Amino acid sequence: MGRIVCVHGIGQHAVGEELLLRDWQPALLDGLTRADHRDAVNASDVAMAFYGHLFRPAGERLAVGDPFFTADDVETGLEEDLLLAWWTEAARVDPKVAPPGADTLVRVPGSVQAALRQLSRSRFFGGLALRAMVFDLKQVSRYLRDPHLREAAQATVGKLITEDTRVVVAHSLGSVVAYETLAAMPGHQVRALVTLGSPLGIANLIFDRLEPAPRDGLGAWPGSDDLTWTNIADHGDVVALEKDLRPRFGPRVDNAVVHNGAHAHAVTAYLTDKLTGTAIADGLHVR
Numbered sequence: 001m002g003r004i005v006c007v008h009g010i011g012q013h014a015v016g017e018e019l020l021l022r023d024w025q026p027a028l029l030d031g032l033t034r035a036d037h038r039d040a041v042n043a044s045d046v047a048m049a050f051y052g053h054l055f056r057p058a059g060e061r062l063a064v065g066d067p068f069f070t071a072d073d074v075e076t077g078l079e080e081d082l083l084l085a086w087w088t089e090a091a092r093v094d095p096k097v098a099p100p101g102a103d104t105l106v107r108v109p110g111s112v113q114a115a116l117r118q119l120s121r122s123r124f125f126g127g128l129a130l131r132a133m134v135f136d137l138k139q140v141s142r143y144l145r146d147p148h149l150r151e152a153a154q155a156t157v158g159k160l161i162t163e164d165t166r167v168v169v170a171h172s173l174g175s176v177v178a179y180e181t182l183a184a185m186p187g188h189q190v191r192a193l194v195t196l197g198s199p200l201g202i203a204n205l206i207f208d209r210l211e212p213a214p215r216d217g218l219g220a221w222p223g224s225d226d227l228t229w230t231n232i233a234d235h236g237d238v239v240a241l242e243k244d245l246r247p248r249f250g251p252r253v254d255n256a257v258v259h260n261g262a263h264a265h266a267v268t269a270y271l272t273d274k275l276t277g278t279a280i281a282d283g284l285h286v287r
Helices: 017-034 078-093 111-121 130-145 147-158 173-183 267-271 274-283
Strands: 004-007 046-049 167-171 192-196 228-234 254-258
Touching (some): 004 173, 017 267, 078 111, 111 130, 130 147, 147 173, 167 274, 192 267, 192 274, 228 267, 228 274, 254 274
Parallel strands (some): 004 046, 004 167, 192 228, 228 254
């Protein structure tokens, strides 16, 4: 099994382990090169924990694409609240996006349509089909609200984490899956958790729904005292609403802000950064 286990984010239901590794492996190795530690890892050291198939509708062929969702399919509660949180953050970092008004934030009719319309104009979501945006919302809500899917996703990650695994690198929703998996594996030998574009710090919507539940406003540490946790976010990453995880998980989290250019949430941009390579190398105890 891999010394480095990668955990992908949302929207990957129509691909698989090998396709994802084709993008992740070279980007990760490039990040190690930037950190002057390219010789520390071979491509065979990197494994992909793939759980995307759990979100793929039964019987769907690859050519069909995402289910045809519309604004009417966004459910009240978690999905609508997360959508409006994305809108608020997109407006903060992108002048092209008009911010939600006070009336919108009390969920007046049309607020979902307004949010989707504004997000479609943003640099972050530009070019993403409305149905794909809604499907991404539903993947997050299904993971948090469907205990069977949640357990299956964690089992997929957990079976790749062996006594040889030293680093877990997780992106987007995958950071939630990885965090919960590690927190439920006492005695694991992982020495570094690297989260990229993570939504773990979003109060009420994500943080307060974690397992194990936070206590006194602080999330559980996902390993032994020897575990290092590096959280990396782009300033314009709308998914990573809370860039600094220390208020939620304590001062031991090492936070960093990177610059991914036009693709703020892209995993390959995160992986190629020197800070990511350094965090991975440190987990492998490369000095």
